[in-house]
Amino acid sequence: MKYFWNRYLYYTLVAFCVLWYCGNILFWRHSPISIRPDGFSLTFNSMMENLLHGRFDVDPKTVGDEGFLRNGRVYAYWGLFPAFLRMPFLLLPQGQHFDITRLSCIIAALIMFIINCKTVQYVAEHALQRTPWLKTVLFVTVAFTGVQICFLRPSLYQEVCLWSLVFAVFFVYWALRACLQAEDTPKALVWMALASVLALLTRVSMGIGLYAAESLFGLLILWRCWRDTSCPSVPLVRSWLRHCAVAVFILLAGVALTSFINFERWGNPLTFANYHTYLFNIKYPDRLPRTEQYGLFNTHRIPLGLIYFFFPVWVLRNSEGHFFFQDAFSRLIDAAELPPSSFFLTDGLFLFFSAVFVISLVQGRHYPAMARAASFAIMAGLVIPAILMLMAISMNFRYRAEFYPLILFSGFMGAIFIAQHLHDRKWIKPFSIILTVVGVIFSHLVLVLYDLSEMGPAGRLLKHGVADYYLSRMGLKP
Numbered sequence: 012m013k014y015f016w017n018r019y020l021y022y023t024l025v026a027f028c029v030l031w032y033c034g035n036i037l038f039w040r041h042s043p044i045s046i047r048p049d050g051f052s053l054t055f056n057s058m059m060e061n062l063l064h065g066r067f068d069v070d071p072k073t074v075g076d077e078g079f080l081r082n083g084r085v086y087a088y089w090g091l092f093p094a095f096l097r098m099p100f101l102l103l104p105q106g107q108h109f110d111i112t113r114l115s116c117i118i119a120a121l122i123m124f125i126i127n128c129k130t131v132q133y134v135a136e137h138a139l140q141r142t143p144w145l146k147t148v149l150f151v152t153v154a155f156t157g158v159q160i161c162f163l164r165p166s167l168y169q170e171v172c173l174w175s176l177v178f179a180v181f182f183v184y185w186a187l188r189a190c191l192q193a194e195d196t197p198k199a200l201v202w203m204a205l206a207s208v209l210a211l212l213t214r215v216s217m218g219i220g221l222y223a224a225e226s227l228f229g230l231l232i233l234w235r236c237w238r239d240t241s242c243p244s245v246p247l248v249r250s251w252l253r254h255c256a257v258a259v260f261i262l263l264a265g266v267a268l269t270s271f272i273n274f275e276r277w278g279n280p281l282t283f284a285n286y287h288t289y290l291f292n293i294k295y296p297d298r299l300p301r302t303e304q305y306g307l308f309n310t311h312r313i314p315l316g317l318i319y320f321f322f323p324v325w326v327l328r329n330s331e332g333h334f335f336f337q338d339a340f341s342r343l344i345d346a347a348e349l350p351p352s353s354f355f356l357t358d359g360l361f362l363f364f365s366a367v368f369v370i371s372l373v374q375g376r377h378y379p380a381m382a383r384a385a386s387f388a389i390m391a392g393l394v395i396p397a398i399l400m401l402m403a404i405s406m407n408f409r410y411r412a413e414f415y416p417l418i419l420f421s422g423f424m425g426a427i428f429i430a431q432h433l434h435d436r437k438w439i440k441p442f443s444i445i446l447t448v449v450g451v452i453f454s455h456l457v458l459v460l461y462d463l464s465e466m467g468p469a470g471r472l473l474k475h476g477v478a479d480y481y482l483s484r485m486g487l488k489p
Contacts, residue, residue, distance in 0.1 A: 025128065044111055051075055052110045052167055054087055059094040060107050067275040079276075079288045086276045088284035089171050092213040116165040119173035123180050127153040130184045130423060137191055138427040141434045145426055148360065148443050156450035157358040158415045161408075164462045172412040175214035179416040182206040182221050186389050187423055189228070190382060197254035200229060204258035208265030215269075215283045216396045216413055222262065224392025224416075229255055231388050235381060298345050301404065305343055308402040312343050316401030320411065323351030326469065326477045334470065346468040348407045350460035351477065354414065356453035359446040361418050364425030371428050386424060393417040408461055 047053060049072045057070040068084040078085035096115055100106040131153060135146040153159060158176060162169055182203050189199035203225045211218025236251050270280035277285050286292075286307065292299045305311070315336065318325055324335050325347060334340070340347055354362060371377055372386055396413035403410065433439060463484040465472055473480050482488040 044109055044114055046105065046108050047110045048108060049073060050110070051077070052112045053108065054089070054167060055094040056097050056101070056107050056109070058087060058089075058091070059097045059101060062091070062094065063101070067272065076291045076294055078290050079285060080290060081277065081285065081288050085290075088276075090211070090213040090215065090218075091272065092174060092209060093170055112167055112170055113165045115170050116163075116173055119170065119177050120159070120163065123173065123177050124154065124159055126177070126180045126184055127159070127419075130180070130187060130419075133184070134187065134191075134423055134427060139430045142430040142440075144440055145430055145443075148447050149423075149426060152360050152447055152450060156447070156454040157354075157361065158412070158419075160454040161352070161357055161411065161457050161461065163458055168407075169409055171214050172409045175210050175217040176412050176415060178206045178210040178213065179217055179221065179412075180419060182210070182224070183416055183420045183423070186224070186228070186420055190385050190389070190424070191427070196232065197251050200225070200232065200254050200258040201261065203228070204261040208261055208268075211265050211269055214412075216399050217416070218265075218269075219399075220393050220396035220413070220416060222265075222392070223395050224389045225258070225262065227388035227392050228385060229258060231381075231384055295345065298404075301343070301345060305404070307404050308399060309343065309404075310402055312403070313398075313401045315339055315343060316403070316406060319347055319406045320401070320414070321353050321355060323353055326351045326473060328476065334473075337470070341470075343404075345405045346407070347470075348405075348466060349464035349469045349472065349480075350408060350457060352408060352411070352457045352460075354411070354418070357450055357457055358418060359450055360443055361422030361425075363443070363446055364423070364429065365418060365421035366425070367433070368421045368425030368428055371425075371432070377428070377432055390417060390421060393420060408464075 049070075051073060053073045054069055054077075057073045058067075061068055061070075066084075067086065069078065069087050071078060071085040074085060074087050078087060093115065097106075097109075097111065100109045100111060103109070128150065131146060131149045134149070135143075139145045158180075162173060162176075185195075185199040185202045185206070188195040189203070203221070207218060207221035207225045210221045232251060233255055236255075273282055274280045277283075286302050287299065289298075315325075318336060325340060326349075327335055329335055368386075372383060375383055378386070393416045397417055400406075400410040400413045429436075429439060460481060463481055479488060
């Protein structure tokens with residue numbers, strides 16, 4: 012009876028989450044599919060239509076100022092994967108005018124939710140027997156906080172981030188399996204490689220991080236096969252080597268395909284976007300000189316990135332009426348977009364678990380050498396997208412996506428460590444519940460603010476302060 016009740020409650024909560032996500036993205040204000048003669052939301056339609064004719068440009072009417080003009084044609088810098096989602100619709104009459112951005116966003120959000128639920132289930136079955144409350148806390152966290160809630164504002168920009176997150180959480184699921192069970196490592200290498208390629212074809216910054224994590228982990232496995240006598244048999248070693256070879260082939264195929272796409276777009280296989288040809292430079296003439304002086308990524312922006320993503324005091328004014336760090340943001344950054352947010356408020360539980368895990372890794376006494384090295388290898392790769400966003404020339408809310416692979420992996424590993432070694436600490440359970448409740452509240456609050464926020468540099472929007480801006484957006488103040 013208890014088993015039946017737990018299963019019944021679990022599926023009821025899953026069904027509620029599905030309806031909640033659909034309500035946020037699709038049905039409250041707009042239909043999932045719209046027919047539009049032109050517009051920005053049809054960029055991927057145009058991309059797919061031209062790909063079918065062997066071209067990599069897009070219709071200038073669909074991409075607008077977000078395009079890049081080269082040799083008389085306009086190109087978009089986004090990966091091709093979202094364009095392939097439009098292919099079935101292009102077979103329909105007037106299919107090139109079907110705007111499926113909202114539908115694509117909800118599909119990505121639901122797939123991401125399912126994968127995260129599967130991850131929670133796997134972690135619970137293999138490591139949380141002593142602390143069943145952790146399973147409930149993890150489920151509520153992945154369902155109603157952070158990555159699953161804050162991005163439920165559909166747009167073409169957000170669609171790219173959501174699909175890259177789908178591949179990232181899939182990568183994290185298999186990375187956890189590889190770290191927890193050695194027999195899962197060979198097939199995990201293959202699935203992680205596939206996730207890396209799909210991420211690279213969707214959002215390059217995410218793809219680079221997954222590629223790095225996969226490569227470091229794969230090299231560690233090859234090193235073990237070469238010298239570690241703990242492998243129980245020669246056939247097992249051969250199996251690991253075969254799977255490593257398949258993973259390497261997948262990764263190389265992804266690099267080759269991406270290089271070809273880059274060459275067709277920019278004339279250089281190593282170029283992912285040429286910002287000297289960016290059409291937005293016409294609207295914002297200060298951006299190109301800033302890019303030439305400081306580059307697209309610069310370590311001097313890291314303190315500003317930490318402020319933007321963790322300590323959002325940048326939207327507040329000092330006693331002189333200026334925004335905090337205004338001079339530094341104006342000098343180094345093209346745009347810092349609304350809404351203000353902090354991972355400490357929306358993802359506090361996973362950050363706490365991550366801190367516990369990192370401390371335990373540094374201490375080292377609870378882990379075998381191989382497991383410790385594997386965790387460090389994966390985290391070393393997953394931290395790259397986050398560092399890139401801290402150094403980026405623009406700081407946008409959706410760039411939070413690049414932090415989540417690292418947060419989720421280390422957070423799940425931290426939950427496992429707590430279940431195995433800290434389950435007798437009485438304060439951890441209430442503290443975790445408090446962090447979960449705070450995360451649920453602030454994740455939904457941030458989603459509301461994100462939905463109200465206009466895109467572009469925040470400075471021009473906050474002339475009368477951040478509170479007045481959002482009150483006016485809600486119609487509560489003229």
